[in-house]
Each structure stands twice: as structure tokens, then as C-alpha cells.
Amino acid sequence: MKASALSEDKVKKDNPLNDNVRFEYTPTDKAPVPELGTNRIPVDRYTDPKYISLEDEKIWSKTWLLAGVESDLQETGSYFVFENLRESFLITRAADGGLRAFYNVCQHRGNRLKPVGCGHATQLTCAFHRWSWNLDGSLRYVPEADDFPQGTPASELGLVSVKCDTWGGFVWISMDPDIEPLEEYLGVVPKHLAPYEFEEMVLVSDETIEWNCNWKTSVDIFSETYHVRGVHPESEFIADDVNVQMDVYGRHSRFIAPMYIPSPRKIDETKSLNEVMNDYLKSEGFPVQDFKGDVTTLRSAVASHKRKMSEETGLDFSQLTDDQLTADYHYNVFPNITFNLFGEQMWMFRHRPHPTDTDKMYFDRMIFNRVPKGETKADSNAGAVDLFVELGDQVLEGRPEHSFYRHGDRSSGLLLDQDASCLQGVQEGLHSRGMRGLWISNHEIRIRNFHHWWEKYIGR
Ligand code: FES
Ligand SMILES: [Fe+2]
Structure with a gap:
């Protein structure tokens, strides 16, 4: 299905740049679904140390x-x-x-x-x-x-x-x-993400967390929203984990996950807003008390509010659609990069392998803020919206210091703590004689595609 339920035409009409459009919106068409089969995905690749050197030779030294x-x-x-x-x-x-x-x-x-x-x-x-x-x-x-x-x-x-x-x-x-030039390697990604203007964003948080899993289990979990019901039950109230568009672009991929609308499992016949959503909206400064609609009209209202507030926040959303302001546009770049894109922020996750231990990895998280118009990157940290992330008392002046810690030493925010805890259990299970291979759904096609390309590179 097409996730972009909100009209791009409306944005174009309201957009002062409309007469002289100098950019193209991020395409939202559903990409053709490749034929990737239905076999189980073998699990020795997550646990057998021989793959550390094989991946070194065939993947890490052959990609950007x-x-x-x-x-x-x-x-x-x-x-x-x-x-x-x-x-x-x-x-x-x-x-x-x-x-x-x-x-x-x-x-x-x-x-x-x-x-x-x-x-x-x-x-x-x-x-x-x-x-x-x-x-x-x-x-x-x-x-x-x-x-x-x-x-x-x-x-x-x-x-x-x-x-x-x-x-x-x-x-x-x-x-x-x-290797082919970087731009060629990245395929559709630069064109799709140009409206976000990454180059204009400012780094506000830089962390590495040692997780107790293989780097590929981490790429896998960030490729689907099927795990939301099990791992992130709070998120079901504020984001739709079901009507998520999955797109595969060769070795790279994307999902578009609508936010500001609950999971269909959490919408009752009155279609009214739930308490978690109400609190979330309040935390973001959305005037819930004035909102007369229901879950079907909320996303549109939130997008309008964000645009209206941009006069105050200085954040320029003119290149982003209403859908982009109220969804997680999520891109994976092979082999190990994940971008989560929101109007206000971009999260870059890098899933780095551990040099000697298949049961460990380095999860690098960089958070970038959109810079208010008229402010320079160097002196700007305003306009930050924490979304799901607790930035704590991060020093935001200049470049944030890089910090390193292990999972469990301190919190990385609720969502990542939940993912990391889950992945430790997955990694343990993958060692079992009783685990005969991953059994993958249509929704999890990005995982199947990642492993298809992993196998291509490894030379299977
Ligand atoms: S100068 Fe570098 S190892 Fe001797
Ligand atoms: Fe997750």
C-alpha cells in the first residue's frame, strides 16, 4: 500500500516556493517487490566466528x-x-x-x-x-x-x-x-533524501554502545516494525506498526511508518485519541485541548501545526510533505547504516561488527537536528525535539563529546534499551541446536533482501 496518505498537492499549494520549485519531493511510490524466495535464513552466519574473517574479506572491504x-x-x-x-x-x-x-x-x-x-x-x-x-x-x-x-x-x-x-x-x-563511485553505490538514496538537507543539519549527540548481539541481528531488528507489539508496547499507541510501506532498492531499502496514528489494534470504534497519544502530543506542544478531530484527522492537524509553528521555531519544512512531518522515513544503506528521518531530526545508526566476538557489536548512534533558518550550524541547537530520545543533559554547544558505554551501564532511551535487551535474547537463541533458521514474512522483506545481498557478497 501507499503510506503517503497525505496530499502532496496541498503542500505544493501552500508552499511559497511553488512557483519556482527547485527540488523534487521524496518519492513515495511503492517499489517493485523482488522475488527472493521463502527459504529459512541460516543462522550460523550470526554465531560462527569464521564469518568474521569472511565478512572482512567479502563485505567490509568491498563496500562503501x-x-x-x-x-x-x-x-x-x-x-x-x-x-x-x-x-x-x-x-x-x-x-x-x-x-x-x-x-x-x-x-x-x-x-x-x-x-x-x-x-x-x-x-x-x-x-x-x-x-x-x-x-x-x-x-x-x-x-x-x-x-x-x-x-x-x-x-x-x-x-x-x-x-x-x-x-x-x-x-x-x-x-x-x-568499487563504483559512491553516488552510484548509494543508488536512489541521495535523490530520495535530498529534501532533508543532511548537510545543513547539526550533530547534537554521538554515542557508541556495546550490544550483546551480532551486528546483523541489529540490522534485522531495525528493518521491520513487526516487533513493536512485543518489544515496544507503548509505541503502539502513537505509531502505526501495521500500515508500513516496505521498499527494496537493490541492496538498500526503506520503510515509511506513519506516526501520530495508533496501531489499528489500538483504535476503537469511537476513533478518539488515547491517553498515551494525548500525553505525547502535549509533550510536543501540540494544543490537544483545541483539537476537535479523531485519529483519522490527527496527522494532518499535527503537520499543519508544525508548519504554523515553523514561524517561531525557524525550521524550514518547505521541502517536506505533510506525510514526512508525521512519519518515520527509514532507510537502510547496505551493509550497516540506518537513517531514521523526521522533520526535526535525523538519527544515523551504524551497526558495527566486533573484531573478535560474534556475540557483540558496536551500535553507533548520531543524532542531528535541523537548523533554524538564519542560524548557522555552529551556533544552533534550537528547534530540537526529542521525539523518542532522551538526550538528557547533553552539552549541545559545539560538537558533542563522543561517549562509549555497554548495554546495561546506563539508559540509551526506552526504545533502544528495549531493542538491545531483546537482541541479547535473540543472539543467545541463535546458538541453539533448536533454531533451524529464520522464518520470514512479507513484512520482513527488508531482512530477506539484506540477507540476499549478504549472500551475494559472501559468494554463496
Ligand atoms: S616510527 Fe612508527 S613504528 Fe617506528
Ligand atoms: Fe525496535
Whole structure:
């Protein structure tokens, strides 16, 4: 079904840019459903350590990986380190203004050049014996170079580079020198997401949480809303987990999940708003007391309210439809990136593999806010709406500090705590002799598609 129940025409009519439309709305057509079969999905891939090296060889080194945010590399000498499995990458802004990405490894005896995180440097110096490189990776200085009988040729000893490009305000890298250009790899995603203007958003929260599951169980759970009734019972009252449009675009995919309308299981014959919805609306500043409609007209009213409030909040929603203002547009980029898109916020989830343990993974969560019109990215944190996320007392000035913790050490907000707890149980179950493979529904087609592509890459 087509999830976009709200009229785009209305938005266009109300939109002052209508006379001179300089963008295309995010398409909402249902994509053709590929034939992917109905077999069980084998489970040894979640538990057998041999897949750590197989995925390293066949997937992680053959795809484009989201390495970090471009805004961390604003000046010459800015750098950050991104780790994936056994590899560590150093990404720099070189003197010519361009970005470079290298394996983060000293060419003398293999020391890591920089620890994980962001920084600034005029040169890249190894702390072991003080060899150094320029920001473009060329060899700069070798102490006592005369003592090397084979010489220290710059042509041999530059840092080993990997491919590097940008899209959506993110830096992407690939270890595969023959991979297609990033834009081609991303397929429909850049065009679909252009109206959200990721590049204009500001990072307000940056966390890594160690979860007790394989990275693929995490990709799986974020690909469907079937688990809402079991794992997120509160969400049933404010979001429709059933009338969700699933779209597959080659190795990438999307769902559109309507919000501000309860699950059909929670709508009674009066169609009146439930208490949880009422409280949620109040927390967002929606004037519930003035609303005379029911669950069938609420989304439209919320969208109008958000547009009306934009004069105060400064948030420019002119490129987004009413449907986008009242739904979760959710995209997966193969292999391990999830974008949750709302009018006010974007969440980027990166499901990173653990280097040695199939039962662990790193869940990276970055939250971005839309910047009010007229404010610069640097000084703006206004207009933030927490939606489902508890940002706590996060320091929002400048770049938020990255924090790392393990599941259970502290809360990541109700929704993620629920997902992480569930996934620990799933991971334990996947080890059982009694588990004979995943049994997948139509609704879960994004999971089947992910595994179809995983198998293609692995070479089954
Ligand atoms: S290992 Fe880096 S300078 Fe020796
Ligand atoms: Fe969930």
C-alpha cells in the first residue's frame, strides 16, 4: 500500500516556493517487490566466528562504509579515526583542502598513528620512533634515515590510502580500489533524501554502545516494525506498526511508518485519541485541548501545526510533505547504516561488527537536528525535539563529546534499551541446536533482501 496518505498537492499549494520549485519531493511510490524466495535464513552466519574473517574479506572491504561526519574535518589538519573490525582508518583534511583517507598504520613497524577520535595536527607523527607524514600521506621525515641500508624512498613509504568521498554531510571510505563511485553505490538514496538537507543539519549527540548481539541481528531488528507489539508496547499507541510501506532498492531499502496514528489494534470504534497519544502530543506542544478531530484527522492537524509553528521555531519544512512531518522515513544503506528521518531530526545508526566476538557489536548512534533558518550550524541547537530520545543533559554547544558505554551501564532511551535487551535474547537463541533458521514474512522483506545481498557478497 501507499503510506503517503497525505496530499502532496496541498503542500505544493501552500508552499511559497511553488512557483519556482527547485527540488523534487521524496518519492513515495511503492517499489517493485523482488522475488527472493521463502527459504529459512541460516543462522550460523550470526554465531560462527569464521564469518568474521569472511565478512572482512567479502563485505567490509568491498563496500562503501560511512566513516564519520564531514563537519569534523573543517580545517586543514583536522582528522578523525574510524575503526571497523581489524582496520583503523585515518581521515584528514589536507593542505590542498581535499580529504584523504589512509589505513591508520605506521609504515615503519606498524604502530597505530592516531587513537580513535577527532583531532588536529600539522603533520602525522608516529609516537614509536617519530617517523612523520604530511596530511596528504606523503613521507615527511625519518629520524636517522642514513641508517637504513635500503634507503627510505618516499615512493615506498607513503601512508597507504583508501578511497574517500562525501555524501549527506558524511565521509565515506572504501578499501576496494575498484568499487563504483559512491553516488552510484548509494543508488536512489541521495535523490530520495535530498529534501532533508543532511548537510545543513547539526550533530547534537554521538554515542557508541556495546550490544550483546551480532551486528546483523541489529540490522534485522531495525528493518521491520513487526516487533513493536512485543518489544515496544507503548509505541503502539502513537505509531502505526501495521500500515508500513516496505521498499527494496537493490541492496538498500526503506520503510515509511506513519506516526501520530495508533496501531489499528489500538483504535476503537469511537476513533478518539488515547491517553498515551494525548500525553505525547502535549509533550510536543501540540494544543490537544483545541483539537476537535479523531485519529483519522490527527496527522494532518499535527503537520499543519508544525508548519504554523515553523514561524517561531525557524525550521524550514518547505521541502517536506505533510506525510514526512508525521512519519518515520527509514532507510537502510547496505551493509550497516540506518537513517531514521523526521522533520526535526535525523538519527544515523551504524551497526558495527566486533573484531573478535560474534556475540557483540558496536551500535553507533548520531543524532542531528535541523537548523533554524538564519542560524548557522555552529551556533544552533534550537528547534530540537526529542521525539523518542532522551538526550538528557547533553552539552549541545559545539560538537558533542563522543561517549562509549555497554548495554546495561546506563539508559540509551526506552526504545533502544528495549531493542538491545531483546537482541541479547535473540543472539543467545541463535546458538541453539533448536533454531533451524529464520522464518520470514512479507513484512520482513527488508531482512530477506539484506540477507540476499549478504549472500551475494559472501559468494554463496
Ligand atoms: S613504528 Fe612508527 S616510527 Fe617506528
Ligand atoms: Fe525496535
